[in-house]
Amino acid sequence: MALGSREDEALARAAVTALTGQLALTPKPGLPDPRDLGARVTRRDHHTLRWSAKALTPGLTAMAAAARRTGEPTPRLRAELGAIGRCTEHSVALAGGGHRGALWALGLLVAAAALQPRAGAAEVAALAKKIAAHQDRRAPRRPSRGSSVSAKYGAAGARGEARAGFPHVRRAVDALTAARAAGATEAQARLDALLTVMSTLQDTELLYTAGPMGLRHVQAGAREVLEAGGTATRAGATALAALDADLHARAWSPRGSAGLLAGALFLDSLPVVAGGPAA
16 A cells, blocks of 8 residues: 555544544533443434544545645635535545544544645644635535524634634634643543533534523533533533533433544644554
8 A cells, every 4th residue: 555545544544543532532412422332212323423523534634635735724625625525525424424523523634634645633723723714616506594594693614614714613623722731631621612612602503402592501601611610620611511401301312523523633633653554
C-alpha cells in the first residue's frame, strides 16, 4: 500500500475512532450511550450507531485521498467531498443510519488534515473553513431539516459552524486540555468538552424538537454543570445527573453537540502518523 493511501486510511480510522469514542462516553445528557445496552427500547439504537459508524471509513478515506490529490481547498475539492459524502450517507443508511452531522464535520476535518499532514488542531480547523467557504454546486437543492430550522430561527447550523472554522470544536479541544490539566479523568474531560459545546451551540436538532425556549433550557443546564466545577467535582456530577434525567424524560437530544464533540476528539488526536497498512 502506498504511503498516501496508508495516511488517508489512518486519518479515516482516527475519525471513526473519535466518533465511536463519543458514542462510548457516558453519561451523555439526552444522547445514546452504553447505558442504552441494558434498555430494551433503545438497545437497537446504540448498537446500530456503533455499527454504522464503521461504515464511514471508506468514505472518509476517499475524502482524505481527494484532498491529498487536489492539494488545495478549492471549489473542485468541495464538490468532490460533497459527492463522496452523499455516497457515504447511502452506505451508512444501509448499515443502520445516523451520523449525518458527524460525517459533515469529520469529512471536512479529515480532508483538511490531509491537505496539511501533521498539522495541529487550529491549522486543520482553518483549512476546513477554507474548504467549507465554497458552495457545492452539485448538492441537491431541496432544503434539509437542519437548513430549514436554521433559516427559521437564524441559527448558524452545521454549514455556519464549518464556515466559521468550527469554533465549537475548537472550544471543545480547549476544554479537553483544561480539564486534563486540572486532573480530570479522560471521561470527565470529554464530558466537560461536550457540555462546553452544549452550553452555547444553537443546536438545530434541539430547535426543531424543543424550540428556542427548550434550547435555552439545555444551554443553561450545561452551563450549570460547568459552573459547578465540571463533571470531576461532586457538585458538577450531581448537576450532570439532573440534566441527564431531565433531557431523557423530555426526549430532547442535543445531537449537533455530539457530532461536534467527535470532531474535537479527532482534532485532539492529530497529528496522525500512519504506521503501516491497516490490518
